[in-house]
Amino acid sequence: MTDPTPDPTSARAAEDRDRRRLALEKKRERYVWYYLGYFLFGIHIVAFVMIYAVTHAK
Known part of the structure; x- marks a missing residue:
């Protein structure tokens, strides 16, 4: 059987990745x-x- 409580290290790692x-x-x-x-x-x-070039063109 697997433990239903989440692993705190993996939760911390996921939080660090998100951050x-x-x-x-x-x-x-x-x-x-x-x-x-x-x-x-x-x-x-x-x-x-x-604009400068057009206004000062000869």
């Missing part, structure tokens, strides 16, 4: 926001340069 997975997911989400911010900032710089 690491959530930390990694949070880190990756933060990187996505950084990349999005840099991308949008870059688009605005390009747009301002193009």
Whole structure:
């Protein structure tokens, strides 16, 4: 017969895995926001340069 009580070491290991997975997911989400911010900032710089070029063209 098997013991119906869960093994505390396996429960602790599963909890540690979940905690690491959530930390990694949070880190990756933060990187996505950084990349999005840099991308949008870059688009605005390009747009301002193009506007300047068009308004000062001869």
